[in-house]
Amino acid sequence: MLKTLGAHIKEFKKDSILTPVFMILEVIMETIIPLMMASIIDDGVEAGNLNHIFFMGGLMVLTAFVSLWTGVMGGKYGARASTGFARNLRKAMFENIQTFSFSNIDKFSTSGLVTRLTTDVTNIQNAYQMILRMCMRAPASLICAMAMSFYVNSRVALVYLGAVIILGIILCIIVRFAMKYFNEVFKKYDALNESVQENVSAIRVVKAYSREDFEKNKFMTACNNIYNMFLRAERIIAFNAPVMQLAVYSCILLISWLGAKMIVSSSMTTGELSQLLTYCMNILMSLMMLSMIFVMITMSIASAERIVEVLNEKADITNPEKPVMNVANGSIKFNHVSFSYRKDSETPVLKNINIDIKQGEMIGIIGGTGSAKSSLVNLISRLYDVSEGSVMVGGIDVRKYDIETLRNEVAVVLQKNVLFSGTILENLRWGDASATDEECIHACELACADEFIQKMPDGYNTYIEQGGSNVSGGQKQRLCIARALIKKPKVLVLDDSTSAVDTATDSKIRKAFAQEIPGTTKIIIAQRISSIKDCDRIIVMEDGAVNGFGAHDELLETNEIYHDVYESQMSGSGDFDEKA
Protein backbone atom coordinates (compact mmCIF):
# COMPACT_ATOMS: atom_id res chain seq x y z
CA MET A 1 0.00 0.00 0.00
CA LEU A 2 2.75 2.42 0.98
CA LYS A 3 4.62 1.62 -2.21
CA THR A 4 1.62 2.34 -4.40
CA LEU A 5 0.90 5.61 -2.62
CA GLY A 6 4.57 6.55 -2.43
CA ALA A 7 4.89 6.52 -6.21
CA HIS A 8 2.56 9.50 -6.35
CA ILE A 9 4.48 11.56 -3.78
CA LYS A 10 7.81 11.29 -5.62
CA GLU A 11 7.17 14.47 -7.58
CA PHE A 12 6.93 16.36 -4.28
CA LYS A 13 9.92 14.79 -2.56
CA LYS A 14 11.64 18.15 -2.02
CA ASP A 15 8.54 19.71 -0.46
CA SER A 16 7.96 16.62 1.66
CA ILE A 17 11.48 16.87 3.11
CA LEU A 18 11.54 20.66 3.54
CA THR A 19 8.28 20.74 5.51
CA PRO A 20 9.51 18.74 8.54
CA VAL A 21 12.89 20.52 8.36
CA PHE A 22 11.20 23.90 8.73
CA MET A 23 8.90 22.54 11.42
CA ILE A 24 11.88 21.33 13.47
CA LEU A 25 13.57 24.72 13.04
CA GLU A 26 10.40 26.29 14.40
CA VAL A 27 10.54 23.98 17.42
CA ILE A 28 14.15 24.94 18.10
CA MET A 29 13.22 28.63 18.00
CA GLU A 30 10.34 27.98 20.36
CA THR A 31 12.63 26.18 22.77
CA ILE A 32 15.15 29.04 22.77
CA ILE A 33 12.58 31.76 23.48
CA PRO A 34 11.78 30.69 27.10
CA LEU A 35 15.53 30.50 27.71
CA MET A 36 15.87 34.17 26.73
CA MET A 37 12.83 35.05 28.82
CA ALA A 38 14.46 33.47 31.86
CA SER A 39 17.66 35.39 31.19
CA ILE A 40 15.72 38.69 30.94
CA ILE A 41 14.07 38.03 34.31
CA ASP A 42 17.12 36.72 36.16
CA ASP A 43 20.00 38.73 34.67
CA GLY A 44 17.98 41.80 33.58
CA VAL A 45 15.05 42.56 35.84
CA GLU A 46 16.38 41.09 39.07
CA ALA A 47 19.93 42.36 38.52
CA GLY A 48 18.61 45.78 37.34
CA ASN A 49 20.60 45.53 34.08
CA LEU A 50 18.58 47.56 31.50
CA ASN A 51 21.07 46.98 28.67
CA HIS A 52 20.73 43.23 29.06
CA ILE A 53 16.93 43.53 28.92
CA PHE A 54 17.12 45.52 25.65
CA PHE A 55 19.69 43.21 24.09
CA MET A 56 17.87 40.02 25.03
CA GLY A 57 14.50 41.58 24.19
CA GLY A 58 15.74 42.45 20.68
CA LEU A 59 17.17 38.98 20.22
CA MET A 60 13.87 37.50 21.35
CA VAL A 61 11.86 39.51 18.80
CA LEU A 62 14.28 38.40 16.09
CA THR A 63 13.98 34.75 17.14
CA ALA A 64 10.20 35.07 17.19
CA PHE A 65 10.28 36.38 13.62
CA VAL A 66 12.53 33.55 12.48
CA SER A 67 10.17 31.12 14.18
CA LEU A 68 7.22 32.73 12.39
CA TRP A 69 9.00 32.53 9.04
CA THR A 70 9.94 28.85 9.47
CA GLY A 71 6.33 28.13 10.46
CA VAL A 72 5.02 29.85 7.33
CA MET A 73 7.53 28.08 5.08
CA GLY A 74 6.69 24.71 6.65
CA GLY A 75 3.01 25.42 6.02
CA LYS A 76 3.70 26.42 2.42
CA TYR A 77 5.75 23.35 1.51
CA GLY A 78 3.38 21.09 3.43
CA ALA A 79 0.41 22.43 1.52
CA ARG A 80 2.20 22.04 -1.79
CA ALA A 81 3.22 18.46 -1.08
CA SER A 82 -0.17 17.33 0.21
CA THR A 83 -2.34 19.02 -2.41
CA GLY A 84 0.03 17.84 -5.13
CA PHE A 85 -0.15 14.33 -3.73
CA ALA A 86 -3.94 14.47 -3.84
CA ARG A 87 -3.88 15.75 -7.42
CA ASN A 88 -1.59 12.92 -8.51
CA LEU A 89 -3.75 10.33 -6.76
CA ARG A 90 -6.91 11.61 -8.45
CA LYS A 91 -5.20 11.73 -11.81
CA ALA A 92 -3.81 8.21 -11.48
CA MET A 93 -7.14 6.81 -10.32
CA PHE A 94 -9.02 8.50 -13.13
CA GLU A 95 -6.52 7.30 -15.71
CA ASN A 96 -6.72 3.77 -14.39
CA ILE A 97 -10.51 3.84 -14.42
CA GLN A 98 -10.35 4.79 -18.11
CA THR A 99 -8.49 1.55 -18.85
CA PHE A 100 -11.13 -0.56 -17.04
CA SER A 101 -13.04 -3.07 -19.08
CA PHE A 102 -16.77 -3.57 -18.59
CA SER A 103 -16.11 -6.36 -16.11
CA ASN A 104 -13.69 -4.17 -14.09
CA ILE A 105 -16.40 -1.53 -13.94
CA ASP A 106 -18.93 -4.12 -12.77
CA LYS A 107 -16.76 -4.65 -9.66
CA PHE A 108 -16.97 -1.09 -8.33
CA SER A 109 -20.16 0.83 -7.84
CA THR A 110 -20.26 4.26 -9.48
CA SER A 111 -20.96 5.95 -6.16
CA GLY A 112 -18.09 4.02 -4.57
CA LEU A 113 -15.73 5.33 -7.23
CA VAL A 114 -17.00 8.87 -6.67
CA THR A 115 -16.38 8.65 -2.89
CA ARG A 116 -12.91 7.28 -3.52
CA LEU A 117 -12.06 10.10 -5.94
CA THR A 118 -13.39 12.83 -3.64
CA THR A 119 -13.78 12.18 0.12
CA ASP A 120 -11.13 9.49 0.41
CA VAL A 121 -8.50 11.51 -1.45
CA THR A 122 -9.29 14.58 0.64
CA ASN A 123 -8.75 12.47 3.76
CA ILE A 124 -5.38 11.32 2.55
CA GLN A 125 -4.45 14.88 1.63
CA ASN A 126 -5.29 16.17 5.11
CA ALA A 127 -3.56 13.28 6.80
CA TYR A 128 -0.43 13.72 4.72
CA GLN A 129 -0.24 17.41 5.46
CA MET A 130 -0.71 16.69 9.16
CA ILE A 131 1.97 14.01 9.08
CA LEU A 132 4.46 16.28 7.32
CA ARG A 133 3.88 19.21 9.65
CA MET A 134 3.27 17.50 12.96
CA CYS A 135 4.87 14.09 12.86
CA MET A 136 8.33 15.57 13.33
CA ARG A 137 7.27 18.72 15.10
CA ALA A 138 5.33 17.10 17.94
CA PRO A 139 7.95 14.56 19.04
CA ALA A 140 10.75 17.11 18.49
CA SER A 141 8.93 19.66 20.60
CA LEU A 142 8.23 17.04 23.27
CA ILE A 143 11.84 15.90 23.41
CA CYS A 144 13.33 19.43 23.31
CA ALA A 145 11.04 20.73 26.04
CA MET A 146 11.63 17.63 28.16
CA ALA A 147 15.40 17.82 27.78
CA MET A 148 15.43 21.52 28.60
CA SER A 149 13.26 20.93 31.69
CA PHE A 150 15.68 18.31 32.96
CA TYR A 151 18.55 20.69 32.21
CA VAL A 152 16.87 23.50 34.14
CA ASN A 153 15.61 21.49 37.07
CA SER A 154 15.48 17.73 37.13
CA ARG A 155 13.18 17.47 40.15
CA VAL A 156 10.47 19.53 38.51
CA ALA A 157 11.01 17.74 35.22
CA LEU A 158 10.06 14.49 36.96
CA VAL A 159 6.60 15.98 37.51
CA TYR A 160 6.29 16.40 33.73
CA LEU A 161 7.46 12.92 33.03
CA GLY A 162 4.78 11.57 35.36
CA ALA A 163 2.12 13.76 33.73
CA VAL A 164 3.21 12.77 30.23
CA ILE A 165 2.99 9.06 31.01
CA ILE A 166 -0.45 9.29 32.61
CA LEU A 167 -1.78 11.58 29.89
CA GLY A 168 -0.30 9.38 27.18
CA ILE A 169 -2.14 6.35 28.50
CA ILE A 170 -5.46 8.22 28.75
CA LEU A 171 -5.12 9.64 25.22
CA CYS A 172 -4.36 6.18 23.84
CA ILE A 173 -7.56 4.84 25.39
CA ILE A 174 -9.62 7.73 24.00
CA VAL A 175 -8.21 7.34 20.48
CA ARG A 176 -8.75 3.60 20.49
CA PHE A 177 -12.45 3.98 21.20
CA ALA A 178 -12.92 6.83 18.72
CA MET A 179 -11.13 4.93 15.97
CA LYS A 180 -13.76 2.22 15.93
CA TYR A 181 -16.36 4.76 14.85
CA PHE A 182 -14.18 6.63 12.38
CA ASN A 183 -13.49 3.42 10.53
CA GLU A 184 -17.22 2.92 10.05
CA VAL A 185 -17.91 6.46 8.89
CA PHE A 186 -16.29 6.20 5.49
CA LYS A 187 -18.22 3.12 4.54
CA LYS A 188 -21.37 5.11 5.23
CA TYR A 189 -20.26 7.77 2.76
CA ASP A 190 -20.71 5.27 -0.07
CA ALA A 191 -24.36 4.88 0.86
CA LEU A 192 -24.76 8.65 0.97
CA ASN A 193 -23.19 9.16 -2.44
CA GLU A 194 -25.20 6.31 -3.88
CA SER A 195 -28.38 7.91 -2.67
CA VAL A 196 -27.46 11.28 -4.17
CA GLN A 197 -26.20 9.86 -7.42
CA GLU A 198 -29.14 7.57 -7.99
CA ASN A 199 -31.65 10.23 -7.13
CA VAL A 200 -30.11 12.99 -9.22
CA SER A 201 -29.47 10.92 -12.31
CA ALA A 202 -32.95 9.40 -12.19
CA ILE A 203 -34.83 12.40 -10.82
CA ARG A 204 -37.45 12.18 -13.61
CA VAL A 205 -38.31 8.61 -12.72
CA VAL A 206 -38.47 9.54 -9.05
CA LYS A 207 -40.96 12.29 -9.86
CA ALA A 208 -42.98 10.14 -12.23
CA TYR A 209 -43.53 7.60 -9.45
CA SER A 210 -43.94 10.27 -6.72
CA ARG A 211 -41.13 8.58 -4.79
CA GLU A 212 -39.76 11.86 -3.44
CA ASP A 213 -40.64 10.98 0.16
CA PHE A 214 -39.05 7.57 -0.10
CA GLU A 215 -35.91 9.07 -1.62
CA LYS A 216 -35.85 11.81 1.03
CA ASN A 217 -36.05 9.21 3.76
CA LYS A 218 -33.31 7.13 2.17
CA PHE A 219 -31.07 10.17 1.96
CA MET A 220 -31.88 11.25 5.52
CA THR A 221 -31.06 7.76 6.80
CA ALA A 222 -27.68 7.91 5.08
CA CYS A 223 -27.07 11.43 6.46
CA ASN A 224 -28.14 10.44 9.95
CA ASN A 225 -25.91 7.39 9.93
CA ILE A 226 -22.89 9.57 9.24
CA TYR A 227 -24.08 12.15 11.77
CA ASN A 228 -24.44 9.52 14.48
CA MET A 229 -21.09 7.92 13.76
CA PHE A 230 -19.28 11.25 13.81
CA LEU A 231 -21.15 12.31 16.92
CA ARG A 232 -20.13 9.16 18.76
CA ALA A 233 -16.52 9.49 17.68
CA GLU A 234 -16.34 13.20 18.46
CA ARG A 235 -18.04 12.68 21.83
CA ILE A 236 -15.14 10.46 22.80
CA ILE A 237 -12.57 12.80 21.28
CA ALA A 238 -14.17 15.64 23.26
CA PHE A 239 -12.67 14.10 26.42
CA ASN A 240 -9.26 15.09 25.07
CA ALA A 241 -9.60 18.75 25.99
CA PRO A 242 -10.74 18.44 29.64
CA VAL A 243 -8.19 15.69 30.32
CA MET A 244 -5.50 17.90 28.83
CA GLN A 245 -6.56 20.91 30.87
CA LEU A 246 -6.69 18.87 34.03
CA ALA A 247 -3.13 17.71 33.34
CA VAL A 248 -1.87 21.20 32.45
CA TYR A 249 -3.36 22.87 35.50
CA SER A 250 -2.30 20.12 37.88
CA CYS A 251 1.23 20.42 36.54
CA ILE A 252 1.19 24.21 36.86
CA LEU A 253 -0.10 23.93 40.41
CA LEU A 254 2.51 21.36 41.35
CA ILE A 255 5.33 23.30 39.71
CA SER A 256 4.24 26.59 41.26
CA TRP A 257 4.11 24.96 44.66
CA LEU A 258 7.43 23.16 44.22
CA GLY A 259 8.97 26.18 42.49
CA ALA A 260 7.89 28.62 45.18
CA LYS A 261 9.49 26.42 47.84
CA MET A 262 12.68 26.16 45.75
CA ILE A 263 12.85 29.88 45.08
CA VAL A 264 12.49 30.57 48.80
CA SER A 265 15.29 28.12 49.54
CA SER A 266 17.27 29.70 46.65
CA SER A 267 17.63 26.45 44.71
CA MET A 268 15.74 27.92 41.73
CA THR A 269 15.42 31.39 40.17
CA THR A 270 12.15 33.14 39.15
CA GLY A 271 13.29 33.09 35.51
CA GLU A 272 13.77 29.36 35.63
CA LEU A 273 10.25 28.95 36.98
CA SER A 274 8.72 30.93 34.12
CA GLN A 275 10.84 28.91 31.69
CA LEU A 276 9.60 25.64 33.15
CA LEU A 277 5.98 26.74 32.91
CA THR A 278 6.37 27.45 29.19
CA TYR A 279 7.96 24.03 28.62
CA CYS A 280 5.08 22.49 30.53
CA MET A 281 2.65 23.89 27.98
CA ASN A 282 4.88 22.80 25.07
CA ILE A 283 5.12 19.24 26.32
CA LEU A 284 1.43 18.78 26.88
CA MET A 285 0.49 20.49 23.60
CA SER A 286 2.75 18.20 21.62
CA LEU A 287 1.22 15.20 23.34
CA MET A 288 -2.19 16.46 22.30
CA MET A 289 -0.94 16.87 18.74
CA LEU A 290 0.43 13.34 18.71
CA SER A 291 -2.95 11.98 19.72
CA MET A 292 -4.60 13.94 16.90
CA ILE A 293 -2.08 12.64 14.38
CA PHE A 294 -2.90 9.17 15.58
CA VAL A 295 -6.61 9.72 14.97
CA MET A 296 -5.93 11.28 11.58
CA ILE A 297 -3.73 8.40 10.44
CA THR A 298 -6.18 5.73 11.52
CA MET A 299 -8.96 7.63 9.77
CA SER A 300 -6.97 7.76 6.59
CA ILE A 301 -5.87 4.12 6.55
CA ALA A 302 -9.38 3.05 5.53
CA SER A 303 -9.34 5.69 2.80
CA ALA A 304 -5.89 4.69 1.64
CA GLU A 305 -6.98 1.08 1.28
CA ARG A 306 -9.95 2.09 -0.82
CA ILE A 307 -7.78 4.25 -3.07
CA VAL A 308 -5.12 1.60 -3.53
CA GLU A 309 -7.85 -0.87 -4.52
CA VAL A 310 -8.69 1.33 -7.52
CA LEU A 311 -5.05 2.07 -8.35
CA ASN A 312 -4.09 -1.60 -8.28
CA GLU A 313 -7.07 -2.86 -10.25
CA LYS A 314 -5.65 -4.29 -13.45
CA ALA A 315 -7.68 -3.95 -16.63
CA ASP A 316 -8.57 -7.51 -17.58
CA ILE A 317 -8.93 -6.75 -21.28
CA THR A 318 -5.64 -5.52 -22.69
CA ASN A 319 -3.87 -5.39 -26.01
CA PRO A 320 -1.99 -8.54 -27.04
CA GLU A 321 1.77 -8.38 -27.54
CA LYS A 322 1.80 -8.13 -31.31
CA PRO A 323 -1.66 -6.75 -32.06
CA VAL A 324 -3.22 -7.06 -35.50
CA MET A 325 -3.79 -3.52 -36.70
CA ASN A 326 -6.18 -4.21 -39.55
CA VAL A 327 -9.58 -5.88 -39.70
CA ALA A 328 -9.75 -7.63 -43.07
CA ASN A 329 -13.52 -7.84 -43.44
CA GLY A 330 -16.78 -7.90 -41.54
CA SER A 331 -17.31 -11.65 -41.28
CA ILE A 332 -18.03 -12.97 -37.79
CA LYS A 333 -17.66 -16.45 -36.39
CA PHE A 334 -18.62 -17.74 -32.93
CA ASN A 335 -16.71 -20.92 -32.22
CA HIS A 336 -18.07 -23.01 -29.29
CA VAL A 337 -18.46 -19.85 -27.25
CA SER A 338 -19.43 -19.97 -23.59
CA PHE A 339 -19.48 -16.93 -21.38
CA SER A 340 -20.26 -15.97 -17.79
CA TYR A 341 -19.96 -12.59 -16.10
CA ARG A 342 -18.37 -14.10 -13.01
CA LYS A 343 -15.62 -16.67 -13.11
CA ASP A 344 -17.09 -18.61 -10.19
CA SER A 345 -20.68 -18.77 -11.49
CA GLU A 346 -21.94 -22.26 -12.23
CA THR A 347 -24.38 -21.74 -15.08
CA PRO A 348 -22.91 -19.70 -17.94
CA VAL A 349 -24.90 -16.84 -19.50
CA LEU A 350 -24.04 -18.07 -23.01
CA LYS A 351 -23.73 -21.78 -23.74
CA ASN A 352 -21.84 -23.28 -26.64
CA ILE A 353 -22.68 -20.75 -29.34
CA ASN A 354 -21.72 -21.55 -32.94
CA ILE A 355 -22.60 -18.95 -35.53
CA ASP A 356 -21.12 -18.04 -38.91
CA ILE A 357 -21.95 -14.64 -40.37
CA LYS A 358 -20.72 -13.51 -43.78
CA GLN A 359 -19.51 -10.02 -44.56
CA GLY A 360 -22.34 -7.63 -45.52
CA GLU A 361 -25.14 -9.80 -44.15
CA MET A 362 -27.95 -8.21 -42.20
CA ILE A 363 -28.61 -10.38 -39.15
CA GLY A 364 -31.54 -10.00 -36.80
CA ILE A 365 -31.46 -11.26 -33.21
CA ILE A 366 -34.66 -11.82 -31.28
CA GLY A 367 -35.39 -13.43 -27.94
CA GLY A 368 -37.01 -12.83 -24.57
CA THR A 369 -35.59 -10.41 -22.02
CA GLY A 370 -32.55 -11.88 -20.32
CA SER A 371 -31.97 -14.42 -23.10
CA ALA A 372 -28.41 -13.02 -23.42
CA LYS A 373 -28.77 -11.11 -26.69
CA SER A 374 -26.72 -8.18 -25.41
CA SER A 375 -24.18 -10.51 -23.85
CA LEU A 376 -23.74 -12.21 -27.22
CA VAL A 377 -23.02 -9.06 -29.22
CA ASN A 378 -20.83 -7.51 -26.52
CA LEU A 379 -18.32 -10.27 -27.19
CA ILE A 380 -17.80 -9.15 -30.81
CA SER A 381 -16.11 -5.86 -29.96
CA ARG A 382 -14.46 -7.44 -26.90
CA LEU A 383 -16.41 -5.45 -24.33
CA TYR A 384 -16.18 -8.74 -22.44
CA ASP A 385 -13.90 -11.71 -23.16
CA VAL A 386 -15.29 -15.18 -23.77
CA SER A 387 -14.91 -17.78 -21.03
CA GLU A 388 -14.50 -20.62 -23.52
CA GLY A 389 -14.19 -20.88 -27.29
CA SER A 390 -13.45 -17.93 -29.52
CA VAL A 391 -15.04 -15.08 -31.43
CA MET A 392 -13.48 -14.23 -34.80
CA VAL A 393 -13.90 -11.08 -36.82
CA GLY A 394 -12.44 -11.00 -40.33
CA GLY A 395 -11.14 -14.53 -39.73
CA ILE A 396 -8.96 -13.57 -36.74
CA ASP A 397 -9.66 -14.08 -33.02
CA VAL A 398 -10.80 -10.75 -31.53
CA ARG A 399 -8.22 -11.16 -28.74
CA LYS A 400 -5.45 -10.80 -31.33
CA TYR A 401 -6.54 -7.34 -32.49
CA ASP A 402 -5.45 -3.96 -31.25
CA ILE A 403 -8.49 -3.02 -29.15
CA GLU A 404 -8.91 0.44 -30.62
CA THR A 405 -8.70 -0.90 -34.19
CA LEU A 406 -11.27 -3.58 -33.40
CA ARG A 407 -13.68 -1.16 -31.74
CA ASN A 408 -13.40 1.29 -34.61
CA GLU A 409 -14.31 -1.43 -37.07
CA VAL A 410 -17.00 -2.99 -34.89
CA ALA A 411 -19.33 -0.15 -33.92
CA VAL A 412 -21.82 -1.00 -31.20
CA VAL A 413 -24.83 1.11 -30.38
CA LEU A 414 -25.29 -0.03 -26.78
CA GLN A 415 -28.68 -0.80 -25.32
CA LYS A 416 -28.11 1.73 -22.55
CA ASN A 417 -26.62 4.46 -24.63
CA VAL A 418 -25.90 8.01 -23.59
CA LEU A 419 -25.21 11.32 -25.24
CA PHE A 420 -22.83 13.76 -23.62
CA SER A 421 -23.24 17.47 -23.03
CA GLY A 422 -22.14 19.35 -26.14
CA THR A 423 -23.52 20.19 -29.58
CA ILE A 424 -24.97 17.53 -31.88
CA LEU A 425 -21.90 17.77 -34.12
CA GLU A 426 -19.57 17.32 -31.15
CA ASN A 427 -21.51 14.25 -30.07
CA LEU A 428 -21.40 12.79 -33.58
CA ARG A 429 -17.64 13.30 -33.79
CA TRP A 430 -17.16 10.91 -30.89
CA GLY A 431 -17.39 8.37 -33.71
CA ASP A 432 -14.59 9.99 -35.70
CA ALA A 433 -12.99 13.24 -34.58
CA SER A 434 -11.95 14.16 -38.12
CA ALA A 435 -15.35 13.63 -39.78
CA THR A 436 -16.39 16.54 -42.00
CA ASP A 437 -19.75 18.28 -41.64
CA GLU A 438 -20.92 16.52 -44.84
CA GLU A 439 -20.01 13.10 -43.44
CA CYS A 440 -21.90 13.88 -40.23
CA ILE A 441 -24.98 14.99 -42.16
CA HIS A 442 -24.82 11.89 -44.37
CA ALA A 443 -24.66 9.61 -41.32
CA CYS A 444 -27.66 11.42 -39.85
CA GLU A 445 -29.57 10.98 -43.11
CA LEU A 446 -28.93 7.23 -42.96
CA ALA A 447 -30.10 7.11 -39.34
CA CYS A 448 -33.16 9.26 -40.16
CA ALA A 449 -31.90 11.85 -37.68
CA ASP A 450 -31.39 14.60 -40.26
CA GLU A 451 -35.12 15.32 -40.54
CA PHE A 452 -35.57 16.34 -36.88
CA ILE A 453 -32.17 18.00 -36.54
CA GLN A 454 -33.02 20.34 -39.45
CA LYS A 455 -36.15 21.42 -37.60
CA MET A 456 -34.24 22.41 -34.46
CA PRO A 457 -33.52 26.14 -34.12
CA ASP A 458 -29.74 25.70 -34.13
CA GLY A 459 -29.69 22.65 -36.42
CA TYR A 460 -26.51 20.65 -36.03
CA ASN A 461 -25.19 23.13 -33.46
CA THR A 462 -28.09 22.45 -31.07
CA TYR A 463 -26.73 21.92 -27.58
CA ILE A 464 -27.43 18.51 -26.07
CA GLU A 465 -27.83 18.62 -22.30
CA GLN A 466 -26.07 16.10 -20.06
CA GLY A 467 -27.39 12.59 -20.76
CA GLY A 468 -29.34 13.90 -23.78
CA SER A 469 -32.22 15.09 -21.62
CA ASN A 470 -33.46 17.65 -24.16
CA VAL A 471 -34.10 15.21 -27.01
CA SER A 472 -36.78 12.52 -27.14
CA GLY A 473 -35.99 8.84 -26.62
CA GLY A 474 -36.37 8.04 -30.32
CA GLN A 475 -34.30 11.07 -31.36
CA LYS A 476 -31.56 10.04 -28.96
CA GLN A 477 -31.49 6.53 -30.42
CA ARG A 478 -31.21 7.90 -33.95
CA LEU A 479 -28.35 10.21 -32.92
CA CYS A 480 -26.56 7.25 -31.33
CA ILE A 481 -26.93 5.24 -34.54
CA ALA A 482 -25.57 8.17 -36.57
CA ARG A 483 -22.65 8.45 -34.17
CA ALA A 484 -21.78 4.80 -34.78
CA LEU A 485 -22.17 5.16 -38.55
CA ILE A 486 -19.60 7.97 -38.66
CA LYS A 487 -16.94 5.41 -37.83
CA LYS A 488 -17.68 3.76 -41.19
CA PRO A 489 -17.34 0.41 -39.46
CA LYS A 490 -17.11 -3.01 -41.06
CA VAL A 491 -19.55 -4.38 -38.49
CA LEU A 492 -22.45 -2.40 -37.08
CA VAL A 493 -24.30 -3.71 -34.03
CA LEU A 494 -27.59 -2.14 -32.97
CA ASP A 495 -28.64 -3.41 -29.56
CA ASP A 496 -32.35 -2.63 -29.31
CA SER A 497 -31.47 0.75 -30.80
CA THR A 498 -34.74 1.47 -32.56
CA SER A 499 -37.07 0.40 -29.75
CA ALA A 500 -38.26 4.00 -29.30
CA VAL A 501 -38.42 4.77 -33.02
CA ASP A 502 -41.76 4.48 -34.84
CA THR A 503 -42.18 1.51 -37.17
CA ALA A 504 -42.13 3.55 -40.40
CA THR A 505 -38.85 5.30 -39.53
CA ASP A 506 -37.44 2.02 -38.26
CA SER A 507 -38.01 0.39 -41.64
CA LYS A 508 -36.66 3.48 -43.44
CA ILE A 509 -33.42 3.21 -41.47
CA ARG A 510 -33.04 -0.48 -42.39
CA LYS A 511 -33.69 0.25 -46.08
CA ALA A 512 -31.05 2.98 -46.02
CA PHE A 513 -28.60 0.52 -44.47
CA ALA A 514 -29.29 -2.08 -47.15
CA GLN A 515 -28.77 0.41 -49.97
CA GLU A 516 -26.03 2.68 -48.67
CA ILE A 517 -23.77 0.37 -46.64
CA PRO A 518 -24.17 -3.02 -48.29
CA GLY A 519 -20.60 -4.06 -47.40
CA THR A 520 -21.10 -3.53 -43.67
CA THR A 521 -22.21 -6.52 -41.62
CA LYS A 522 -25.27 -5.38 -39.69
CA ILE A 523 -26.51 -7.06 -36.52
CA ILE A 524 -29.84 -5.83 -35.26
CA ILE A 525 -31.28 -6.85 -31.91
CA ALA A 526 -34.98 -6.11 -31.62
CA GLN A 527 -38.11 -7.03 -29.73
CA ARG A 528 -40.42 -6.48 -32.71
CA ILE A 529 -40.46 -9.08 -35.45
CA SER A 530 -41.28 -6.25 -37.88
CA SER A 531 -37.85 -4.76 -37.16
CA ILE A 532 -35.94 -7.84 -38.26
CA LYS A 533 -38.17 -9.86 -40.53
CA ASP A 534 -36.50 -8.70 -43.73
CA CYS A 535 -33.00 -9.40 -42.41
CA ASP A 536 -30.98 -11.95 -44.40
CA ARG A 537 -31.02 -14.30 -41.44
CA ILE A 538 -32.40 -14.20 -37.92
CA ILE A 539 -31.02 -15.69 -34.71
CA VAL A 540 -33.58 -16.78 -32.13
CA MET A 541 -32.04 -16.72 -28.66
CA GLU A 542 -33.40 -18.58 -25.69
CA ASP A 543 -31.74 -18.88 -22.27
CA GLY A 544 -28.29 -18.12 -23.58
CA ALA A 545 -28.43 -20.59 -26.45
CA VAL A 546 -29.26 -20.34 -30.14
CA ASN A 547 -32.72 -21.81 -30.64
CA GLY A 548 -32.99 -21.13 -34.35
CA PHE A 549 -30.99 -19.48 -37.13
CA GLY A 550 -32.42 -18.80 -40.58
CA ALA A 551 -34.47 -16.50 -42.80
CA HIS A 552 -37.90 -15.24 -41.73
CA ASP A 553 -39.96 -17.67 -43.84
CA GLU A 554 -37.83 -20.63 -42.86
CA LEU A 555 -38.08 -19.82 -39.12
CA LEU A 556 -41.84 -19.33 -39.35
CA GLU A 557 -42.12 -22.90 -40.45
CA THR A 558 -39.45 -24.60 -38.39
CA ASN A 559 -39.07 -22.58 -35.19
CA GLU A 560 -41.79 -22.81 -32.60
CA ILE A 561 -40.74 -19.76 -30.52
CA TYR A 562 -40.41 -17.57 -33.58
CA HIS A 563 -43.76 -18.75 -34.89
CA ASP A 564 -45.52 -18.01 -31.57
CA VAL A 565 -44.00 -14.55 -31.18
CA TYR A 566 -44.92 -13.75 -34.78
CA GLU A 567 -48.50 -14.87 -34.28
CA SER A 568 -48.94 -12.88 -31.07
CA GLN A 569 -47.40 -9.74 -32.53
CA MET A 570 -49.44 -9.99 -35.73
CA SER A 571 -52.67 -10.37 -33.78
CA GLY A 572 -51.91 -7.02 -32.18
CA SER A 573 -51.29 -8.21 -28.65
CA GLY A 574 -47.48 -8.16 -28.87
CA ASP A 575 -46.80 -4.78 -30.32
CA PHE A 576 -49.09 -1.79 -30.35
CA ASP A 577 -47.84 -0.20 -33.56
CA GLU A 578 -47.96 -3.34 -35.67
CA LYS A 579 -51.30 -3.59 -37.45
CA ALA A 580 -52.72 -7.09 -37.45
Ligand SMILES: Nc1ncnc2c1ncn2[C@@H]1O[C@H](COP(=O)(O)OP(=O)(O)OP(=O)(O)O)[C@@H](O)[C@H]1O
Ligand atom coordinates in the same frame (compact mmCIF):
# COMPACT_ATOMS: atom_id res chain seq x y z
N1 LIG B 1 -22.96 -6.80 -16.12
C1 LIG B 1 -23.56 -7.94 -15.75
N2 LIG B 1 -23.12 -8.61 -14.66
C2 LIG B 1 -23.70 -9.76 -14.28
N3 LIG B 1 -24.73 -10.33 -14.91
C3 LIG B 1 -25.23 -9.72 -16.01
C4 LIG B 1 -24.66 -8.50 -16.48
N4 LIG B 1 -25.35 -8.11 -17.57
C5 LIG B 1 -26.30 -9.07 -17.78
N5 LIG B 1 -26.23 -10.03 -16.85
C6 LIG B 1 -27.08 -11.24 -16.79
O1 LIG B 1 -26.91 -11.95 -17.99
C7 LIG B 1 -28.13 -12.45 -18.47
C8 LIG B 1 -28.33 -12.03 -19.91
O2 LIG B 1 -28.44 -10.61 -19.97
P1 LIG B 1 -28.52 -9.80 -21.33
O3 LIG B 1 -28.40 -8.37 -21.00
O4 LIG B 1 -27.52 -10.35 -22.27
O5 LIG B 1 -29.97 -10.14 -21.85
P2 LIG B 1 -30.75 -9.54 -23.09
O6 LIG B 1 -31.19 -10.66 -23.90
O7 LIG B 1 -29.94 -8.50 -23.75
O8 LIG B 1 -32.01 -8.88 -22.39
P3 LIG B 1 -32.85 -7.60 -22.84
O9 LIG B 1 -33.77 -8.04 -23.92
O10 LIG B 1 -33.62 -7.23 -21.62
O11 LIG B 1 -31.90 -6.57 -23.27
C9 LIG B 1 -29.19 -11.92 -17.54
O12 LIG B 1 -29.62 -12.99 -16.71
C10 LIG B 1 -28.54 -10.86 -16.71
O13 LIG B 1 -29.00 -10.90 -15.40
Ligand SMILES: [Mg+2]
Ligand atom coordinates in the same frame (compact mmCIF):
# COMPACT_ATOMS: atom_id res chain seq x y z
MG1 LIG C 1 -30.08 -6.52 -23.95
